[in-house]
Amino acid sequence: MKLVLTIVHGEDAGELATCMSEAGFGVTRIKSIGGFLKSQNATFVIGVHDHELDQLLQIIRDRCHKRTESVSPVPPLVEPGEVYLPYPLEVEVGGATVFVLNVERFERL
Amino acid sequence: MKLVLTIVHGEDAGELATCMSEAGFGVTRIKSIGGFLKSQNATFVIGVHDHELDQLLQIIRDRCHKRTESVSPVPPLVEPGEVYLPYPLEVEVGGATVFVLNVERFERL
Amino acid sequence: MKLVLTIVHGEDAGELATCMSEAGFGVTRIKSIGGFLKSQNATFVIGVHDHELDQLLQIIRDRCHKRTESVSPVPPLVEPGEVYLPYPLEVEVGGATVFVLNVERFERL
Ligand SMILES: Nc1ncnc2c1ncn2[C@@H]1O[C@@H]2COP(=O)(O)O[C@H]3[C@@H](O)[C@H](n4cnc5c(N)ncnc54)O[C@@H]3COP(=O)(O)O[C@H]2[C@H]1O
Numbered sequence: 473m474k475l476v477l478t479i480v481h482g483e484d485a486g487e488l489a490t491c492m493s494e495a496g497f498g499v500t501r502i503k504s505i506g507g508f509l510k511s512q513n514a515t516f517v518i519g520v521h522d523h524e525l526d527q528l529l530q531i532i533r534d535r536c537h538k539r540t541e542s543v544s545p546v547p548p549l550v551e552p553g554e555v556y557l558p559y560p561l562e563v564e565v566g567g568a569t570v571f572v573l574n575v576e577r578f579e580r581l
Numbered sequence: 582m583k584l585v586l587t588i589v590h591g592e593d594a595g596e597l598a599t600c601m602s603e604a605g606f607g608v609t610r611i612k613s614i615g616g617f618l619k620s621q622n623a624t625f626v627i628g629v630h631d632h633e634l635d636q637l638l639q640i641i642r643d644r645c646h647k648r649t650e651s652v653s654p655v656p657p658l659v660e661p662g663e664v665y666l667p668y669p670l671e672v673e674v675g676g677a678t679v680f681v682l683n684v685e686r687f688e689r690l
Numbered sequence: 691m692k693l694v695l696t697i698v699h700g701e702d703a704g705e706l707a708t709c710m711s712e713a714g715f716g717v718t719r720i721k722s723i724g725g726f727l728k729s730q731n732a733t734f735v736i737g738v739h740d741h742e743l744d745q746l747l748q749i750i751r752d753r754c755h756k757r758t759e760s761v762s763p764v765p766p767l768v769e770p771g772e773v774y775l776p777y778p779l780e781v782e783v784g785g786a787t788v789f790v791l792n793v794e795r796f797e798r799l
């Protein structure tokens with residue numbers, strides 16, 4: 473048994489949850505916040521049998537799309553009379569960050 | 582040291598948290614959502630010494646009761662004039678899903 | 691690769707998140723609740739390369755300060771005419787509880 477922790481973009485979360493459930497996977501969803509962009513994303517916890525891991529990763533790969541988001545960086549302090557024109561920063565988001573952990577023991581109590 | 586991740590039914594969460602704390606376990610509770618029923622449940626994170634694991638599992642077993650919930654499935658698209666009588670689906674819920682992970686290193690900083 | 695799960699005091703969470711991000715660590719933050727005080731705290735999930743673990747733990751150590759909070763215990767049931775003067779309980783909080791887990795497989799999908 474493996475425990476898969478995957479962090480995905482907020483916009484991909486709903487569709488991904490439905491896909492995984494329909495494929496028969498047990499799934500738990502947790503609201504989370506990205507450390508860098510501080511925007512809401514989703515952390516999924518999925519317990520999966522070893523032989524099903526590749527099928528699960530394929531579903532995640534198909535559902536989470538990389539895209540570029542432009543983020544305006546936090547403006548520095550400017551002197552009066554100075555003008556600050558923030559250049560939006562292009563940051564690549566979406567896709568999925570996936571950690572696979574070994575489960576020592578699994579129980580349904 | 583083991584890290585126990587357990588997902589329990591929303592109605593069992595309060596009592597379970599109190600029981601584990603009173604027995605001296607360190608406990609952190611996280612709000613979560615079930616992938617299938619999309620209803621709120623609770624994910625607990627509990628770091629526990631190896632020799633206390635069975636005692637903790639016994640507390641979880643005593644506090645989380647299986648029950649049947651009737652859930653009306655999402656209605657399919659019906660043609661005008663057709664009547665759709667959803668048969669509520671009986672789904673067994675409650676109980677606890679428990680993952681035990683090995684802790685490589687534990688620190689109180 | 692290691693997965694670090696750390697639970698910190700609500701007041702330290704914002705500054706800690708910024709520090710870890712600025713040092714280039716990937717960080718996900720999850721709202722959580724302490725089992726004993728039932729007050730809101732923060733659980734961080736941080737995937738880190740083995741050689742960066744000590745640097746991360748040092749950032750956490752620098753940012754999370756122990757302090758004492760006085761908590762009034764829940765009053766017992768008193769008979770009419772009796773007076774109950776709760777002595778606030780001094781509880782040490784702050785600091786960080788840190789679990790380091792082994793990552794079997796890491797993917798960016
Ligand atoms: N210090 C930094 N400097 C420059 N750019 C940075 C950066 N930290 C993050 N980014 C960029 O910003 C995107 C969003 O990061 P955020 O921390 O909000 O949201 C992250 C975070 O919640 C989670 N995540 C990523 N790596 C992680 C890790 N090693 N551990 C825990 N969570 C991670 O996945 C979300 C998406 O990550 P993704 O890599 O796709 O996309 C990241 C990355 O492209």
Ligand SMILES: Nc1ncnc2c1ncn2[C@@H]1O[C@@H]2COP(=O)(O)O[C@H]3[C@@H](O)[C@H](n4cnc5c(N)ncnc54)O[C@@H]3COP(=O)(O)O[C@H]2[C@H]1O
Pocket residue numbers: 493494495496497498499500501517518519520588589614615616617618619620622672673674675676677678
């Ligand atoms: N392997 C796993 N990994 C991560 N989290 C897991 C998991 N197995 C269970 N969980 C978590 O525990 C909750 C209760 O699961 P349980 O199996 O008792 O009770 C389940 C099960 O009896 C049924 N069920 C779940 N998925 C199903 C599916 N694909 N087809 C039919 N019935 C399903 O619906 C109940 C509620 O499921 P829901 O997803 O809303 O909520 C789940 C989910 O949040």
Ligand SMILES: Nc1ncnc2c1ncn2[C@@H]1O[C@@H]2COP(=O)(O)O[C@H]3[C@@H](O)[C@H](n4cnc5c(N)ncnc54)O[C@@H]3COP(=O)(O)O[C@H]2[C@H]1O
Pocket residue numbers: 602603604605606607608609610626627628629697698723724725726727728729731781782783784785786787
């Ligand atoms: N082994 C573990 N597994 C999972 N999560 C863990 C954990 N140990 C600590 N935590 C998390 O870290 C928070 C702070 O714990 P700390 O030990 O610094 O500070 C604790 C401790 O000084 C004290 N405390 C906790 N449980 C106690 C108990 N059963 N009896 C007496 N004092 C307790 O109250 C403070 C706040 O506890 P609270 O539960 O509200 O909040 C806890 C809990 O959310």
